[in-house]
Structure formats: structure tokens, C-alpha cells
Amino acid sequence: MLFENLNIIEPIQRALKTEGYTKATPIQVKAIPPLLEGMDLLGCAQTGTGKTAAFAIPILQGLSSEQKNLKEKRPIKALILAPTRELAIQIGDSFKAYGKHLNIRTLMIFGGVPQRPQTNSLARGIDILVATPGRLLDLINQKYIHLNQIKYFVLDESDLMLDMGMFQDVKKIIKHIPAVRQTMFFSATMPTEIAKLSGSILKNPVKIEITPVSSPVEIIEQTIYHVNKSNKINLLVHLLKNKSIASALVFSRTKHGADKIVKALEKAGLKAQAIHGNKSQKARQLALNNFKEKKTRILVATDIAARGIDVDELSHVINFNLPEVPETYVHRIGRTGRAGHGGTAISFCDQEEKPLLREIQKLIAKAVPVVTVHPFPLVEMPLELVVPPRRNSAPKTSSPNHKRGNGTGASKNNVGKKERDRYYSKNKRKENSN
Ligand code: AMP
Numbered sequence: 001m002l003f004e005n006l007n008i009i010e011p012i013q014r015a016l017k018t019e020g021y022t023k024a025t026p027i028q029v030k031a032i033p034p035l036l037e038g039m040d041l042l043g044c045a046q047t048g049t050g051k052t053a054a055f056a057i058p059i060l061q062g063l064s065s066e067q068k069n070l071k072e073k074r075p076i077k078a079l080i081l082a083p084t085r086e087l088a089i090q091i092g093d094s095f096k097a098y099g100k101h102l103n104i105r106t107l108m109i110f111g112g113v114p115q116r117p118q119t120n121s122l123a124r125g126i127d128i129l130v131a132t133p134g135r136l137l138d139l140i141n142q143k144y145i146h147l148n149q150i151k152y153f154v155l156d157e158s159d160l161m162l163d164m165g166m167f168q169d170v171k172k173i174i175k176h177i178p179a180v181r182q183t184m185f186f187s188a189t190m191p192t193e194i195a196k197l198s199g200s201i202l203k204n205p206v207k208i209e210i211t212p213v214s215s216p217v218e219i220i221e222q223t224i225y226h227v228n229k230s231n232k233i234n235l236l237v238h239l240l241k242n243k244s245i246a247s248a249l250v251f252s253r254t255k256h257g258a259d260k261i262v263k264a265l266e267k268a269g270l271k272a273q274a275i276h277g278n279k280s281q282k283a284r285q286l287a288l289n290n291f292k293e294k295k296t297r298i299l300v301a302t303d304i305a306a307r308g309i310d311v312d313e314l315s316h317v318i319n320f321n322l323p324e325v326p327e328t329y330v331h332r333i334g335r336t337g338r339a340g341h342g343g344t345a346i347s348f349c350d351q352e353e354k355p356l357l358r359e360i361q362k363l364i365a366k367a368v369p370v371v372t373v374h375p376f377p378l379v380e381m382p383l384e385l386v387v388p389p390r391r392n393s394a395p396k397t398s399s400p401n402h403k404r405g406n407g408t409g410a411s412k413n414n415v416g417k418k419e420r421d422r423y424y425s426k427n428k429r430k431e432n433s434n
Contacts, residue, residue: 001029007036009061011101019097025050027210032058040205042198046188046309048334049210052094055080055184059152060099063127074105074125075149079177081133081170083160083304085110085281090310091156092130104128111135112281119144133161133169140176147176155201158187158194164304167193170425174201181379189327193195216266218294220333221344222368224357226378229350232320233261235269235376239346242300246315247291250300251332252276253321261320265298272298275305286344303328306335319347322356326363332346351380 001024003013024032027049031041035058045051057079066077080095082088092108099106106128109118122144129136129145139145153174157162161170174408185198185205227235240248252258255276265272273287273296273423284305291299292311303323317336323329329347336343347368349357361367 006032008032008057009064011064011430012057012060012098015098015100018100021053025054027051027208028054028057030208030210031055031206034206035059035182035184038062040182041184041201042202042205042207043184043210044153044187044188044190045186045210046331051156051186051210052091053098055154055156055186056091056095056098058096059128059154060104062152064099064102071289073202074127076126076129076147077149078128078146078154079147079150080128080130080156081161081173082130082137082156083132083164083166085112085132086284086305087157088130088132089285092128095128095130106130109135109139110281111138113432115144133166133173137173138170140173140287147173148178150177150181152182152184153177154184154186156186158185158197159189159191161305162191162193167197171197188331219343220336222347223344223392224347224349224368224370225374225376226370227348227350227374227376228378230350231376232348232350233264235348235374236261236318236320237265237270238375240265240270241268246297247289247294248298248316249306249310249311249314249335250298250316250318250320251306251323252302253299255302257321258302261300265300266367270298271296272300274300276302277305278344303332306332311335313400315343317343317345319345322347322349322353322360324356326356326359329360330364342350349378351378364428 002022003016006024006029008016027043027045029056031043031051035041035055041052041055042353043054063077080088080091082091087111088108092106093104095104105124105126106125106215107118107121108130109122115138118135119139122139134143139146151303155170161167183202185202187194187198190198225235232412234249239245250261250272252261252274255278258274258276262272262274273290275284275287279287287296287299290296300320314336317333319329319332323332333343333345336345347357357368
């Protein structure tokens, strides 16, 4: 459907044209009309569907119709909560782009940077605030922010906020917002806790479900490489030396792992940068910009840092580790193949990760094709020699797949490095642990 048929005001339509949008995406077609009528919305959708514009356009249109007294300081009228800084920046940039012909001010606030520039902007008055919960609560407590005139409230990526332990902050923030408001609640998945919160803050919402997480975008070419854990980095270097990979987002399970991958790639002469929570906001933004501007070809990220990454024409996603939660696989590969572009998702699977692969294939209801001919094929080890991941490298999420190895207990699984080395040397494989 064309945007002209969605009752969108001319200045926004003009901005959408500049962005290169011609047709509305399914979530925009479904969400924009009820939102323009002032209804609440419960959206089960992931990034990549166009959900930001689906809520940003009606909010901008609503705000533009209000009479502004330009002499008075503007109260904040719309609040969008997002879990990560990257996502907050991306959402804020979208509001600015779609609202560029309107007299509306948007501000993004998040932690990890000095608060002064943010409080200075707040003092000048803004209409739309896009924020991460921690910094927002901080500034509310310091009385820099008042939410008593909020008319539009968006909770984006709620499931990720829950995973990141932000729910207490979110609940505290909600107490500062007037009960009479329009609320839009988005989550890629609907665990009980999310359903409970949405039930308590939404009034007769329109429910929209787009691209269920079990059906990854069909245009993404997916492949699996079975490889020993110790050879993953060699395989990665081998693949990335192929210059036909225009851009690659490599997923690492841990922050430490991401740094190790970058070091190993650089040692092999491949320029790469990492993006994760231990990096400063400045370093993360720089790495992201370099990647977006194609100055770096390879970005290594953890799941949380990558949630906010929106890169047009990302050609490859590489899962260095398979995710513990199968839905995360769909989120990860969804970074490529965005807005209609094709893409390739490559996943490494070591012996221990085979149960994770089975879970993923069950979720997406198909077998991912295996690349059998490559220089580092998996050499199967007896199960008792499979070493479980270090305890501190496991993610917080609990999943049945946390039980690794042969399930006979830690002592048996926790074999020494010597034994592994002996096994590998026997198989003429070089131990090059990552
Ligand atoms: P989102 O799901 O909001 O993260 O959006 C995913 C990507 O799709 C972003 O790069 C948007 O700029 C882009 N996008 C959103 N709506 C449209 C549209 N109607 N036509 C083309 N691209 C779009």
C-alpha cells in the first residue's frame, strides 16, 4: 500500500519520499490507521519490519496537529523507551528524518556519556524523548525530566529490556507517566512477564503480529559449517579473505570472545572492529559508523550490542557461536536481508553446539544446508572429551540447552587440556583455541 492512502500529512509524506520509501510495509499498513485514531497497540514484531516508522509517523502526525505556544518551554509529549543506546539513536534519527519538515524537536538520551549536553538540550525544551531506562530514571530523579505531560508512550523491544534486567526501572518510569495516554508496546517475543506487563499498561489494544520469529526471511541464504571450536577462527579468516564478502557482521557469544576474534582477524591482516557493552559509547558509535560507511568490512558484535544495528545492504551475518536461545538465531540473521535486500547467513557449529542447531532447525522448521567441503571440517571427538564452555562465558538466560556434553556431570566433562591436545595431535589438528 502507498503512503498516500494512509492519511499521512503531506510534510511527512515528503520526508518519507526523501528516505526512499514508496510502499508501506505490512506492519505500517496495519498499525498506522488505528494509531492515527488514538488506539493503543500491542505489536509482536522484530526489527527489520519497519516498526519504527509504524509508530513514529502517527506520533509525529499527532504532535504536528497540536497548537504550539512557541514562547513557552515545550513539555515532553512523547516518550520512547529502548533497551540500548544504538537503538535509541536509531529511533531518534528516524523521528528526525520523518519529521524533518515539521517543527518538532527530538532528543535521545542514554548512559555511558556525560549528562550535561543532554540536560542542556532538555532545558531548551523538546517534544519527543527517546531514552534508555537507566539514564532516564537518573534524570527524572535529578528533576531534569518531567513526564507529566506525556501523551504518547512507546515501549520498544520489551523482551530485550526484560533480558537485560531493565524491568524494574521501566516500571518505575511508567509511574511518572499520566494514565491518560496512547501506549504502543513492541516485543519480538511474548514471554509471560511481557504479556503481564503489556496487559497492565495497554487499554483495548489493537494486536498486530508481523513476521513471526519462526519464519526467517526467506530471501536469506543460510548455511552451516561444522567445525571444531579450535578451528573456528581459522575458518573465519579463510572465509573473510574472500573479498566477495562485502560486509560481515560476526556474532560472538561474549564480549571477551568478540575482542579475541577481532585480535585474531587483525593478526591475519583483516581489519575488524568490535562492538559490545564494555566499549565506551564513543568507541561503539565510531565502530558502527565505520561499518555503516564501509570503512571497516567486518564488525564483531554481541547480541545485545547488535540489536540496534541497522545497516542497509549488509551482505553477510556470521554466527561464530550458535545462540543458546533459538529465536536469537532468527534475530541475528534478520540483520541481513533487510528491507528487501538479499543476504547470506553463515553459522559455525562445533560438536557441542549440535543440540543448539537442532533447536534452531526445529524453530524455523527447516534444515539449514551444510557446507561439507571446506578446509576445516569437524573432527568428532568422543563425547567425554567435549569440554563445556567456561562457566563465566555462559549467558544469563536459562535454557534447556545449557546442559552440555554427555550429561554425566561436570567432573567427567571437565577433562584437562592435555587430553584434548593429545586427541587433536592424534588427528593432526592444530589446537588454536579461540
Ligand atoms: P525497523 O524495523 O524500524 O528497524 O526498520 C528497518 C529498516 O527498514 C530501516 O532501515 C528503515 O529505514 C527501513 N524501512 C522502514 N519502512 C520502510 C518502507 N516503507 N520502505 C522501505 N524501507 C523502509
